[in-house]
Amino acid sequence: MSAIQIIPIEWYLLLSTVLFTIGVAGVMLRRNAIIIFMSVELMLNAVNLLLVAFSSYLSDSKGQVFVFFIMAVAAAEVAVGLAILMMVYRNTKSSDINILNKLKW
Amino acid sequence: MITTYLFYLLTFLAIMFAIRVVSTKNPIHSVLYLVMTFFAIAGHYVLLNAQFLAAVHIIVYAGAIMVLFLFLIMLLNLNKETEPHKSVWLKTSAVVASGLLLLVLVGALKGASTIQATNTFNPNIGLIENLGKTLFNDFLLPFELSSVLLLSAMVGAVMLGKKSIK
């Protein structure tokens, strides 16, 4: 018995939306660059979940293949992003993004 | 029935852990809560007949990405005391803004017309065999390109991580 035959797709839509919004809230609430990064990962996963839900719902495996690609991109992003955070920390001795405010008038 | 209960449980866990990720003060705890969230999402994948994806998800996210996060936090020696704080006013406005976003998104999804599920439900699409066929038939070029992406990300990470660039 698969969930998709019992649970309507709207529930998954709602769950994804909630997770995504929590991710957005995390980005806005926190100043620690690493936590912000993790919030972004959370948003990505909300989208992944929705993709898988649709894939099952429509019996189309393309959606799941897409999730693979998103994972690959996320892995690459994390590798580079964390390296950048390392550099930032080395230079500023902090992971606070508010220190990075030189890009202005 | 058990599926329905499982769905509710996993949903509850996912949302609770997600909220904890953004609300907890200690970065280490955040990472751990995020891992828990990912486990909950993996459970959802299993419920959706995407068993292979669930496994990959655990391996890649919980096993690789989150470990990287942990390493970094330990390397930088971040903890509750070093965590920067925002003012209450800013936090309130952030929560209000995201609440508005949630409202608008839900409202938008309510108005959307729902698609009809296909009659022929196929429980096997989440199996490795089917996924592999799709991946190597329809998405061969993106697949190869993603290898280039990973390679360049690796090179970039190594370059950035060096002490000094000659």
Added chain:
Amino acid sequence: MIKLVWLIPLLPLIGFIIIGLFGKKLSKGIVGTIGSGVILGSFIISLGIFFELKGGVQKEYTIELFNWISAGKLSIPFSFLIDPLSSLFLLIITGIGFLIHLYSTGYMSHDEGFSRFFAYLNLFIFFMLLLVMGSNYLIMFVGWEGVGLCSYLLIGFWFKNTAYNNAAKKAFVMNRVGDLGFLLGIILIFVTFGSIGYNDVFEQAKNMASGNPTITAITLLLFIGAMGKSAQLPLYTWLPDAMAGPTPVSALIHAATMVTAGIYMIARSNILYTLSPTAMSVVAIIGICTALFAATIGLAQNDIKKVLAYSTVSQLGYMFLALGVGAYTGAVFHVMTHAFFKALLFLGAGSVIHAMSGEQDIRKMGGLGKYIPVTHITFLIGTLAIAGCFPLSGFFSKDEILAHAFEHNKLLWFLGVLGAAMTTFYMFRLYFLTFKNKFRGTHEQEHHLHESPKSMTIPLMILAVLSVVGGLVGIPAVLGGTHFLEEFLSPVFEASSFRLVHHLSHETEYILMGVATVVMIGSIYYAYTTYVKKATLPDAEGEDLKPAHKLIYNKYWVDEIYEKLITKPLNFIADAFHRMVDNQIVDGLVNGVGTAVNWMSGTIRFAQTGNIGFYIFVMVISIVLILFTQLF
């Protein structure tokens, strides 16, 4: 040959491009060769086309090169019309143009702007060819404006001299006045006939009634354009000032070709003019008034080029008189002969100025005949030709004009003869003062006197021959000729000719010729007694003159009147507008916009805090707003 017609304007254009781009790097010899060579090429093709038209059955070719403008109802092809009229003008332009180019290689050889000069001259020839070859009014207008531009550039060729620049500006601005009329005329033609192609317009016009007010309006507007370009009253004052340019320019542009553009345009539109007796009368009256007016001024001028300039204005007046009385062939005939002898006179004057090391005042010349014999003889031929001495070219063309004027209105004829008498007088005054008696210049100048180089004298000789024999193409029937020119041009003026029938008895024509000749001889004799026998000299600068003399010496104060009546008020208005509208309103508006933008950006830039959290916050709010407005 007719297939090569596109080469005629293209060659001078290529010459202009080559000389204009690389002139500085090329030697003067190469520049002169290219500049003259391309015109010679055009001349040879024009000659071929002329003979093809003369011998062939088909008298009119329309060569369409490409579709130029096509918008809505308006469709204007870029095409050339080759018929007897345009082929004759092609010959005049390229032929005289070539001789003057050749002359310029000698005349300008010491000038540092040598290559620039040839580039401008080639460009001028290009535009002039467009003007006469176009098969619709728009191409004519392009050429018309183009020659105006070249005229401006060449009058102000020695741009380091402010007076020359002012003369160039004057010519340009005054031509604009006329061009506005021309442009309005073209627009009215389009509105009336729905096309501006010659063939369409004339075909429709043929069937219209005489005296149609729209046609009168069109023809008068076109004539305003002709007034400006061909220096007629009241827009003539730029031409004498245009003598600031190098002498070959005066010969080519301000005597032989450009100033006859107005005559070409009216001759081209002859059907329209024939349909409007009012416009014809206006043309005739303006023509004769200009002829007399300029001739009287010419009587008292002391600058060799100024005399010739007023003479040109006066002769152009004759041509308009001819057009006004319906003698289209006579007008074109006079354009041709005038091009010969006036180019000859100008080039001769250039040769004199060259010999005199730049001196232009005839009071300081005299007795040059024995120093520069070739110039002397050719100049004399030119003078006789313009005076209308039988059997030189001027005689035939002037006689034809006067005969038509006599037939049309006796008063016009009388005034015409009077003008001819004055022309003869001032031209011989010029000739005698320059070449006869003793030399009156400084010793140094006398020592320096020399005949011009071959490149200058050969064009003079060719033009002298043309001035002598040029009239032979139009020997009237009364003298036993067939009037080849009239026959050749008959297809062009066919539609007009049946409306204007000429009949003068042979006796009357003989009498008219006799009167003209007697008057001419009398004028020459009077000039001879005054300036050779009595050796009278024109009064020097600043002496007290008799009122009438003073009036014409100062050119009727026309320039001063224009200055007071038009320039001053215009300047005043412009100044007022400059101070009020431009400085206050326009500048205020522009500066206000600048200030507002400056203030706003100064305020808004504080929104760019550099704080990433703030950016994200704004982004989320914006997403909410966008989704909200889009979805609900």
